[in-house]
Amino acid sequence: MTGAHRRILVVEDDPETAGQLVDQLTTSGYDVDLAANGREALNHGAARDYAVITIDRMLPDIDGIAVMRQMRDDGIVVPFLIISALGEVDDRVRGLRAGGDDYLVKPFSFVELLARLEALGRRSETVAKETILRVGDLAVDLISRTASRGGRKIPLLPKEFQLLEYLARNEGRVVSRAMLLQHVWDLHFDPSTNIIDVYVGRVRRKVDDQQAYPLIHTIRGIGYCLRAPG
Structure with a gap:
């Protein structure tokens, strides 16, 4: 991903996890916006163009599933990477069917996170040309x-x-x-x-x-x- 396609929205309510993600992604060359809850995520998603959105399943106001569904209903086509401690097969299937493009279970390797972001970012650039x-x-x-x-x-x-x-x-x-x-x-x-x-x-x-x-x-x-x- 290059240029504008390196902007990522991180949706995470845990301050420690959010801080680590923002710091690591920024160090890796991404422009990162942070949303601490579902409402902030919806506001960011409607206002800016992102290459990828990482989203936690369990948020304090609107859960991640509902956020994704609302964004998809609003026509937002950016790829979603779900990052969650809910790792059972049924959890992953529900997340993907709700509009997620990939699913990463906590705890995870940051190297794997970067690889998944790069893959989704390439998909995002392709989708942008077709929309x-x-x-x-x-x-x-x-x-x-x-x-x-x-x-x-x-x-x-x-x-x-x-x-x-x-x-x-x-x-x-x-x-x-x-x-x-x-x-x-x-x-x-x-x-x-x-x-x-x-x-x-x-x-x-x-x-x-x-x-x-x-x-x-x-x-x-x-x-x-x-x-x-x-």
Whole structure:
């Protein structure tokens, strides 16, 4: 890893362990940010681009599993290295299924930690190259959480970005209101609200107004589709 790809977020609530990790990683050439709990981790993850996040399973407020799931739901694709004293097979499987990319059991060798970070960092660089979704002249950057059309930045609120991202991931496919409720708002029922139509209207105005052709199409009675002409 080089340059910006050497920035790591360490999520660890034990001060002694956290201090050792930060000191050793800094000495090894990494730029390190520290989060002492789950809320700090979520704030850091949303604000900065990391090559890898190391995370403890047992945190004092939001546990590591929940933190990873929330970041994945928010579209954060950075690799997670889980570092935990919970080393049973079921623990490791649960952590990996929740969004972890690797699992290291305490106590561990720092040499092994570095090797795993290097491997995940190489994966991170590859993923970063593949995380700009393009539909026509629309670009949706999953790393910076920004969108642009024809090179012009589109100002989007977080939920608006999530909606556009989901449509872009399903380019050319019809997405129902129920699918948007589930994947953008995490609702598994119809609350009899027009929230979908309101948000799609906002995003459509930002994406399609004063453009040569529309990208967001309403499929009457079903939902919406993001597609370029031709």
